Amino acid sequence: MGHRFVLDGPEELIAYECDACLLIKNAPEIVVLPKTTQEVSQVVSFCHTHKIPFTARGAGTGLSGGALPLKGGVLISLNRMDQILEIDTENHTATVEVGVVNAHLNQALEATGLFYAPDPSSQSACTLGGNIAENAGGIHCIKYGVTTDHILALEVVLPDGKITRLGGKTRSSHGLNLIGLLVGSEGTLGIITQATVQLTPKPTEIRAYLATFSTIESAGNAVSQIIASGLIPSALEFMDAFTVKAVNQAYDIGFPEDSEAVLLIELDGTLHVVLDQEDRLMAILSENNAQQTRSAQTAEDRQAIWAARKGAVAAYGRFQPAFYLHDTVIPRSELTSVLKKILAIGKKHQILIGNVFHAGDGNLHPNILFDPDDADMLQRILKGGEEILDVCLQAGGVLSGEHGIGIEKSKYMSRLFSEADLNKMKQIKAAFDPQQLSNPLKIFPIRAGCGETHLSISNPLLTTGGAWI
Amino acid sequence: MTFSEPSTPLPSTNSLLNSLKSCIHCGFCLPVCPTYKVTGSEVESPRGRLYLLKHMLQDAKNESDEPNEHLQPKQIEPHLSQCLGCLACETACPSGVPYGDILHQSQKMFLTQKNPFIRHLKRFFFQTVLPNSNLLQFGAFWLRLYQKAGLQRLVRFSNVLSLLPLIQHYEALIPPIPQHKPFNIGMSFGNPEHERVALFTGCIMDVMYNSVHWATIKALVNNGYYVTLPEQTCCGALAYHGGEDDIAKKLARKNVLSILRSQPDWVITNSAGCGSTLKDYTKLLANDGIYAEKSRLFSEKTVDIMALLAKKPLKPCRLPIPQTVAYHAACHLHHAQGIINEPENVLHQIEGLTLLPLKDAAFCCGSAGIYNLEHPELSNDILAEKIRHIEATQAQTLVTGNPGCLLQITKGLQENANPMRIAHPIELVAESYSK
Structure with a gap:
């Protein structure tokens, strides 16, 4: 692979000890930067033979610690595998190496009239491999679906180093749906090295709107009513007042700061369809007492709005050096009541919470801001975070909509799944990876005292029952 | 030659740590960082550099830990010195990390890590050579003579410098020195x-x-x-x-x-x-x-x-410039000064001139002051990326508003034997006022 692409200096390893989730850290023992599937296969074969754990990483923008090498071992960073191998405009597919940055694929598609729909907020930096591993979503997924709905074929290096290809350029339904299994498996079943993705024709008319509300309740009700009415906007996003302030500082975009909640809404389709939807949307907004409603005048304005929305979470860095966010999805009818409870939890524990999320999907993102150096604050945010999770799960929610379980949410898996369910999942994992080498200790809860005491990590997020390892 | 000892006060650890806290580790800076792009290594990315710096400063504060496991300045310094200082990361950063300031503070901190001889040589160059225009012109005169009198061709043809590879490397970097039409102060x-x-x-x-x-x-x-x-x-x-x-x-x-x-x-x-x-x-x-x-x-x-x-409409030009032109945005205009659309807005007003889009126009060309002398390999990798995009435009002229970029891109195009014209955008404006 060349010495230049193998990193083992102490400082080089430290740079890889976490991804965008700053709560849990562990450095790898070596980092490799392969350029080809064959190189990945050679590294994985070596690990298989010598029983060395390995973990794949893309751009390290993940929020659940998916790229964290919890058992050390080899970190396989795939960002140099960044070639777009084919764009097939007739069949509406693109075949890419997994290190391609999500936004770069869309830039390459600009002239084709097609686009790749899943657009996580980190789209300007995150890689498609990471998107596939975590089954990423994004603001446009309410209409176009999440990553798994767009994957037609995968090339995978299995945990024994063998290379296999699944799927083709068409949808298929023969045999077990292994592609469905691999998308969202968080690197625990092998390492995906190439993918063929489904592209979507760009709509001819796209319009974006901004509506402000004096209460969170009225904004939440507007969302519920939009969904109930049968409208399918291409985006329906919620921002609270605090987030608006952060975004305005970062992007100078001039979102109104005199309201409690802002909804960002996009409609797309043919002009005829959009005009019809617009009438219905405006009626619902005014019925729910929207204070003001604006529309983006130009395509540039619209793009600026979405760029600002996508930078919102990172813009919190202007207030605190780290954030801890949940990714629960709740029934959309419960939005208002859950949001109010989240705000009350923030008050109770004196923690700063910014809410910016995919309201149309019911996919909440309460961002709890904190300073990792403040031990007392850390305790408060962990406590508050747990209470938020309780509220969401009680409302019929699930743990993750698009960020994956990783290590940051694994402790809570047993809240959602029975022992029997988890065991079935573990059997599937064992069928792929009997030696438990591929991204070990992820997704499933780690039990205190179950032989993982060699870990140099002490973190309350890791273990069930609150016991520290 | 006298050395004046540096008297730069060291930045306080606390203020530096505070600046570093604004990095929330989101990774938005990775794809815009030229050194990350060509090395693939996060240690050569803004996020990685900031993370290591923070680690080192915190280690130094926590004296109770095991000191032999602490990150040392000599481990971090090479990665910070490989930064071009292009500041593309500041443009991409949603949380407003003052990367340029942090880099500058860390440069001061790491001065003692540098080779003292090289450091003093550089200081001599910075304070005695560059500010002395007579000395510069004197040097330029001899270099011009060396190039014009055929001596350069002889040296390069005979390959005599292959005995001194370092000198040969730098000799190859000397650009053609043009004629100089002097100014007088007070003109x-x-x-x-x-x-x-x-x-x-x-x-x-x-x-x-x-x-x-x-x-x-x-x-x-x-x-x-x-x-x-x-x-x-x-x-x-x-x-x-x-x-x-x-x-x-x-x-x-x-x-x-x-x-x-x-x-x-x-x-x-x-x-x-x-x-x-x-x-x-x-x-x-x-x-x-x-x-x-x-x-x-x-x-x-x-x-x-x-x-x-760009503040006012251009006065009408006298001569159309029927050229296809691509604009490379110098980092210190685009990222450091936020001058983004102005150059193209001005060029747009010249009759006959067609602007062609350049992919990743605000991506560094690898010149970065004396970076191309200090890190030739990385600089060349970054330049290759730039030249690939420039050649793809098939423009007749490439314009850019910085001498370092002009020199670097000239070198890149020459190596590819590409006859594309390279100019400062103001030269096209001036030409449009010729009769």
Whole structure:
């Protein structure tokens, strides 16, 4: 692979000890930067033979610690595998190496009239491999679906180093749906090295709107009513007042700061369809007492709005050096009541919470801001975070909509799944990876005292029952 | 040769740690970082560099831990010194990390890690050679002679320097030194009744791209400005970026005093690197007595030539320029000064000229001051990326507003034997006023 692409200096390893989730850290023992599937296969074969754990990483923008090498071992960073191998405009597919940055694929598609729909907020930096591993979503997924709905074929290096290809350029339904299994498996079943993705024709008319509300309740009700009415906007996003302030500082975009909640809404389709939807949307907004409603005048304005929305979470860095966010999805009818409870939890524990999320999907993102150096604050945010999770799960929610379980949410898996369910999942994992080498200790809860005491990590997020390892 | 010992105060750990806290580790800076792009390593990315710096400073504070496991400055310094300082990460950063300031503070901190001989050589160059235009012209004269009299061809043909590979490497980097049409301090051009601009000529810019100054004067006079050439010296950019603040300050004070004395409405630069340093004088001289206020005034008046011309519609040109043109955005214009659309807006007004889009136009070309001398391999990898995109435009002319970029891209295109013309955008503006 060349010495230049193998990193083992102490400082080089430290740079890889976490991804965008700053709560849990562990450095790898070596980092490799392969350029080809064959190189990945050679590294994985070596690990298989010598029983060395390995973990794949893309751009390290993940929020659940998916790229964290919890058992050390080899970190396989795939960002140099960044070639777009084919764009097939007739069949509406693109075949890419997994290190391609999500936004770069869309830039390459600009002239084709097609686009790749899943657009996580980190789209300007995150890689498609990471998107596939975590089954990423994004603001446009309410209409176009999440990553798994767009994957037609995968090339995978299995945990024994063998290379296999699944799927083709068409949808298929023969045999077990292994592609469905691999998308969202968080690197625990092998390492995906190439993918063929489904592209979507760009709509001819796209319009974006901004509506402000004096209460969170009225904004939440507007969302519920939009969904109930049968409208399918291409985006329906919620921002609270605090987030608006952060975004305005970062992007100078001039979102109104005199309201409690802002909804960002996009409609797309043919002009005829959009005009019809617009009438219905405006009626619902005014019925729910929207204070003001604006529309983006130009395509540039619209793009600026979405760029600002996508930078919102990172813009919190202007207030605190780290954030801890949940990714629960709740029934959309419960939005208002859950949001109010989240705000009350923030008050109770004196923690700063910014809410910016995919309201149309019911996919909440309460961002709890904190300073990792403040031990007392850390305790408060962990406590508050747990209470938020309780509220969401009680409302019929699930743990993750698009960020994956990783290590940051694994402790809570047993809240959602029975022992029997988890065991079935573990059997599937064992069928792929009997030696438990591929991204070990992820997704499933780690039990205190179950032989993982060699870990140099002490973190309350890791273990069930609150016991520290 | 005398060495003056550096007197730069070290930055406080706490203030640096506070700046570092604004990095939330989101990774938005990765894809725009040229060194990350060519190495693939996060240690060579803004996020990685900031993370290591923070780690090191925190280790140093926690004396109770095991010190032999602490990260040491000598482990971090190489990765920070491989940073181009292009500041593309600042443009991409949603949480407003002051990367440029952090880099500058860390450069000062790491000065003691550098090879003392090289450091003193650089300091001599920064404070004795660059600010001395007579010395520069003297050197340029001999280099020009070496190139024109056929000696260079003889040296290169005979391959005699293969015995001295390091010298051969640097010999190959010497660009053709053009003829120089000198200015005299105190010269002025145009109607004294008009808005008064002081032209900042810089050091390297004046030796290598003296013709760009004449083009600047022509464009300014044709657009109703009165151009003066007050006494001045090197802007100090290389010293400043190298963390040698004491030298940069001396040069800054000289420039602020003598240029303000000419009572300009504007101080004009046509070099992105000089422009961004002149604007940074406010920071450099912030705690420097009477210079604090003066430097603020000076920095406010400083404007890049293309940004000044973009303020008003261009006066109608006399000669159409029927060329296809691609614009490379110099980092120190685009990222450091936020001058993004102005150059193209001005060029757009020239009759006959067609602007072609350049992919990743604001991605560094690898020049970055003396980076191409210090890190030739990385610099060449970054340049190759740039040249690939430039060639894909198939434009007749490539324009860019910084001498370093002009030199670097010229070298890249020459190596590919590409005959594309390379110019400063103001040269096209000036040509449009020819008869």
